[in-house]
Amino acid sequence: MKLLRFGLIALGALAIAGLFGPQIKALEDIKRNGEMVLLELRPVDPRALMMGDFMALRYAEESPVGLPEALPTSGQFVLSLDEQKVGRFERIADGAALAKNEVLINFIRQKRGVTFGAPRYYFQNGTAEAYEAGEYGIFKIAPSGRAILVGLADENHKRIEPPKGMVGKR
Numbered sequence: 452m453k454l455l456r457f458g459l460i461a462l463g464a465l466a467i468a469g470l471f472g473p474q475i476k477a478l479e480d481i482k483r484n485g486e487m488v489l490l491e492l493r494p495v496d497p498r499a500l501m502m503g504d505f506m507a508l509r510y511a512e513e514s515p516v517g518l519p520e521a522l523p524t525s526g527q528f529v530l531s532l533d534e535q536k537v538g539r540f541e542r543i544a545d546g547a548a549l550a551k552n553e554v555l556i557n558f559i560r561q562k563r564g565v566t567f568g569a570p571r572y573y574f575q576n577g578t579a580e581a582y583e584a585g586e587y588g589i590f591k592i593a594p595s596g597r598a599i600l601v602g603l604a605d606e607n608h609k610r611i612e613p614p615k616g617m618v619g620k621r
Contacts, residue, residue, distance in 0.1 A: 485591030
């Protein structure tokens, strides 16, 4: 009976690893090989966004001008990138070839606009002050349009890293 129980637990663990392993590998591949794109954050009062160990985020490109009323529930935007890799809404993807400075990003339509699936940025407790200067979300984007938020950047497009002395301070 004990052997059966351990066998079932091992089988369950293997099943979970089999289900989530490929997804984790795909996300890690995007983080390693995806194209880096900066998306401008909407102006907000950072003190109102701090909730423990994460910051709620809204992006300027989630409400671009010129979206049709009949926007599908999901799809892709084409973003044009400037020299600093800041992405700006260009058009809804229509299958046309992309220019050299364009990338696809997946979106999902919601009541408040669209989202790229990264509404929060999590950071270590006690380091919130460092992230108040965040002006851009740093994304890694796969050619398929799947995007992962990997950090925040300041107004000079420099990735924000908390000072070592801030960790653990309140």
